[in-house]
Each structure stands twice: as structure tokens, then as C-alpha cells.
Amino acid sequence: ILNVEQSPQSLHVQEGDSTNFTCSFPSSNFYALHWYRWETAKSPEALFVMTLNGDEKKKGRISATLNTKEGYSYLYIKGSQPEDSATYLCAFSNDYKLSFGAGTTVTVRA
Amino acid sequence: NAGVTQTPKFQVLKTGQSMTLQCAQDMNHEYMSWYRQDPGMGLRLIHYSVGAGITDQGEVPNGYNVSRSTTEDFPLRLLSAAPSQTSVYFCASSYSSGSYNEQFFGPGTRLTVL
Numbered sequence: 645i646l647n648v649e650q651s652p653q654s655l656h657v658q659e660g661d662s663t664n665f666t667c668s669f670p671s672s673n674f675y676a677l678h679w680y681r682w683e684t685a686k687s688p689e690a691l692f693v694m695t696l697n698g699d700e701k702k703k704g705r706i707s708a709t710l711n712t713k714e715g716y717s718y719l720y721i722k723g724s725q726p727e728d729s730a731t732y733l734c735a736f737s738n739d740y741k742l743s744f745g746a747g748t749t750v751t752v753r754a
Numbered sequence: 755n756a757g758v759t760q761t762p763k764f765q766v767l768k769t770g771q772s773m774t775l776q777c778a779q780d781m782n783h784e785y786m787s788w789y790r791q792d793p794g795m796g797l798r799l800i801h802y803s804v805g806a807g808i809t810d811q812g813e814v815p816n817g818y819n820v821s822r823s824t825t826e827d828f829p830l831r832l833l834s835a836a837p838s839q840t841s842v843y844f845c846a847s848s849y850s851s852g853s854y855n856e857q858f859f860g861p862g863t864r865l866t867v868l
Contacts, residue, residue, distance in 0.1 A: 690856030
């Protein structure tokens, strides 16, 4: 069982504000780090798959960075909108298995 | 493409009953997996398959069986349901290895065991 921690567990953001949150994972035997967005009553959808130390990926107003040496990744949301409200999951990949964190639930207030 | 489909969407079982959760994908993905999601916890891997005829255990395999006779289908069998198996079950698939490729998730099956 691989320990993947996400913090904070939840956060509330005012519309238009930017925010970020963390995923921590084991720094040894790293294969890949995944980020998923999970809206209520839907299924998780992939945002990013990151494999190299120093990777930065961006999709619209959402971006992510990766530090494999120290075992953490940040997800950033710039100019939050109500449609960004969701639970964001990270998953650490070790060989063929994915270990998920419990998620950070983001609520954007209009 | 339908993507990843799961049936049923909801199921109520009595303790000791058995059932099969169905999962199918039409994307010709080699890798398929089953997760369960419980409140306050992340998705936990039950079993996975890297191709037809090949399956392996994940983090929480006890009480579940799988088989992969075709690329498209990956059913999950509950042998003798227990209340601890009350959960939401997600099937996922990806191209090739689960490590480097994004997972595509099905809509989930909500299972209650009384």
C-alpha cells in the first residue's frame, strides 16, 4: 500500500481567486503521477499524467507541477470559476498499479 | 464510442449472496482495473488486468474474483457478499500500462449489502 496524501481535504474559494493544493507521494520507484477531476454524480476524468521531475502541465486555467525527488505535486487553479467545483484526485503510479489520494474538494463561491 | 460501461448502476444484496458486476470498454484498451470508493478514502484498487488472460491483485482483493477472457470485458465477482463490501465500484481502462496512460472510468455501480 503506497501512501499518497492530499492536502487540504477541502477548501472554499471565492470566484475569481486563484488557489493551489498538494499531493505527496513516495519519492522512490516513481513511474508517474496522475491528476483527475471528479465532479459530483460523475466519474473521474483525467487532467494530467506527469512522468518527469520538473514537469509542468497546463489545461486552460488549471496547471500542475511535479517534484519527484521530494515527492510532491501541486495543482493550481487560476481565476476560479463555479464550474471548477469538484474533487481533485492525485494518483501515484508504481509499475502497473495506481494508488489514489483521498482528494481535495474545491468549492467555488460565486 | 460508448467508452467504459458498467452494469448495473445500483444493486442491493443480502449477506452471503453472490453477484457479478459487469464492465466493458470499446476502446481496445489493454489495461483494465476495478476500484472501490468509500467515504473519506481514495479509490482503492481491487484487481487489474494488463491484457486478455492476465489478471493480478490490487490493494484490496479479498472477497472478489476477476477474469479477462476478452479485451473488452472485465467482470468483477463477489463470491459471498458482506456488509463491508458496501461501496461504489468503478471500472477503468487505459491504453497499455496503467502507469503512463490516463485512466478512463465507467459511471460506477453503487452496491449495498444488507
